[in-house]
Amino acid sequence: MPDDYQVHHALPQRYAGIMERVGVNIHDPSMLRGVDPAVHTKITTEWGRWHRGLGGRMPTAQEITLFSYRIDERYGSYFEW
Numbered sequence: 001m002p003d004d005y006q007v008h009h010a011l012p013q014r015y016a017g018i019m020e021r022v023g024v025n026i027h028d029p030s031m032l033r034g035v036d037p038a039v040h041t042k043i044t045t046e047w048g049r050w051h052r053g054l055g056g057r058m059p060t061a062q063e064i065t066l067f068s069y070r071i072d073e074r075y076g077s078y079f080e081w
Contacts, residue, residue, distance in 0.1 A: 001034035001080040008035045012047050015064050022061040034080035
């Protein structure tokens with residue numbers, strides 16, 4: 001991974017508890033990606049917009065996972081594995 005890249009959690013840390021209840025460790029190395037800081041900002045912005053769109057409720061593990069697939073489809077070509 002390039003030195004200036006940041007570590008991106010495929011599933012945001014704010015949802016760690018939700019995912020842990022279904023047996024997913026968001027800190028597992030398989031759930032981490034290296035990404036350019038500018039792209040990381042875009043990803044974080046999209047997650048934030050999605051979260052605000054939930055209208056104050058917490059998402060389900062399935063909803064989180066499905067949105068993570070959309071992020072991976074859109075930005076996956078920028079990831080360093």
